[in-house]
Amino acid sequence: MSTIEDVAKLAGLSRTTVSRVINNHPYVSEDKRKLVMEAMKQLGYVPNSSARSLRSQKTDVIALFVPRIMNPFFSQLVEAMEISAAEHGYQLIICQTRYSPEKELNYMNLLKTKQVDGVILASIQNDWKVLEPFLQYGPIVLCNEFDEQANVPSVMLDQVQGGYIATKHLLEQGHRRIAYCRGSTRSNVASHREIGFRKALAEYGLEFDEQYAFRDAFHSEDGRRVFHQMMALPTPPTAVFTGSDEVAAGIISEANKHGCRIPDQLAVVGFDNQEITELIEPSITTVHQPVDKMAQKALEVMIDKIHSRKYKQREIYEFPLKLIVRESTVANKLAQL
């Protein structure tokens, strides 16, 4: 492995000049630059990144925290974020917290040890009070998350609006007994959607009915469970709003199995616009989230913070969601076949 010293020697110049060429500093004459370039090529020289990071106090690496990657929403987020990072010359280190506060805290040391220039949290497991001290070591940006206490930038999707448009759509279809099915109880995302859900109900003079509320629904299996719970009620709902396409798919799959016709007997709306929404029969009405845009913005904000060094500043960037109507809520769409 050749070092900058080797290049300097071969070119008959000093380390300084070689470094200047590498970093495109001004004040290097054209002929010396040529000499250096030639020497670098001849030796197959590439600067050592540890040495670089040590001296310049930056790593060009960003850590992305997600609960887990398999969840399609987060795969999409990771994919988009990695692409944006690469475009800006950054590498991405993936940290799966697996919903564990300890793991999250442990990964936070990446910032403290200066292994990364910043941390993007697409999932928060600890109280902000616990996380805040890490701000002295580098920037933290929230992505798809939000915390009342957090004095850092937050890039998010307008989940209130998402819950609202989905519910309003069901109301417009004439439904009045609408079940509500959400994931994690702690999640701000889910809470915001619920606000939107309630807001839509309120506009139609309806109240939130606790018997129609189902918690902790994450996967298709939970959807199957919820389907049976709903049908076992004295007056089952005629429509259901779910927090994820997987859950919606589980409900629909189970309904199909038991001869419950969708959307006639039960209308279903999902969330995320995953591929499955178009594969299952009937296809699923859902809410599209501009994950790519959010990821890109979060990364840009992060890079901005890295450069400006003003971390403790609250900023909110919000993107709108879009309803995508398919067969699971609109009967006549089926007739078109």
Next chain:
Amino acid sequence: MSTIEDVAKLAGLSRTTVSRVINNHPYVSEDKRKLVMEAMKQLGYVPNSSARSLRSQKTDVIALFVPRIMNPFFSQLVEAMEISAAEHGYQLIICQTRYSPEKELNYMNLLKTKQVDGVILASIQNDWKVLEPFLQYGPIVLCNEFDEQANVPSVMLDQVQGGYIATKHLLEQGHRRIAYCRGSTRSNVASHREIGFRKALAEYGLEFDEQYAFRDAFHSEDGRRVFHQMMALPTPPTAVFTGSDEVAAGIISEANKHGCRIPDQLAVVGFDNQEITELIEPSITTVHQPVDKMAQKALEVMIDKIHSRKYKQREIYEFPLKLIVRESTVANKLAQL
């Protein structure tokens, strides 16, 4: 930010002793160790990882190359790999080549610049000749990939067997006109499956029929296309083997739409055992791949190579696949409802 020097001063000792405490070296008396620990805690000291890497010539970071993360097979791989990495005290940098040889080559510089200790290739876009020179900078391990020329460890799944058991299952169900539907033409994975496919056919005295062969099928949309291509044939196949559950789902979804009964008129077998196989109606017979085991093994092999420094050694680790029979190939399974 405090340095090791600050700790040494506060403890009234030398940098050397502090370093010894940090790295659990022997020959540090208990009382000095206490002093150091106390000083570290008081200052909130954490060693700077760039400085560490520079001196010790290792980063405890591994790069994982995948074409893209959204593909469920690769999300699963990344998830499993990250968990294993964390357990061994390593970080994972994600590199999406997006099927581009240039991007792959570019990411390879992570090894050259010593930003990572090793590279795990879960996707190969360049000829091995192009990649091989990078071996002088650090270890490369293939995961779910294989190259005749590559003189490095390869951790893989027995795709020949996978193609074989899936096809044999169809043959045992009485099918004789079996279509074959694969993804990338360059992929060794797909080639191996085809070998297994042909082997099973041969055992039943059948020949590979080119009219039943479909290439470049990756997504559900391709499945829909293939369905129509198959049905347009003079004598359509009675069964189809696909290289992915998504494609299988596309075929089934399109078949459902057009009143083609599965498995009576067309039996379908997928690959990967993704969640969708149990969500769609009918559920999909598929081949389960022990991705977690493979990922774990690949990481262990990588760590072993990092320590042993013997990179240019060919080793092959292979895991068996398992057929999972569901409704898309076995008629009476539907009857159980």
Next chain:
DNA sequence: CCGGTTACTGAAATCGTTTTCATACCTGAA
């Protein structure tokens, strides 16, 4: 009592860069 381990400690070299500082030349304006 001496020579040879073993236990413990620190000064200084080292890893490979970037950055600061000093120096020197050249140009053009006063």
Next chain:
DNA sequence: TTCAGGTATGAAAACGATTTCAGTAACCGG
């Protein structure tokens, strides 16, 4: 002619750790 300022270069310090080397004290067997 002089002086300010732009251009070009290199010596040496700095980044923050680990590792080598040397040295001292304690212990132990002959």
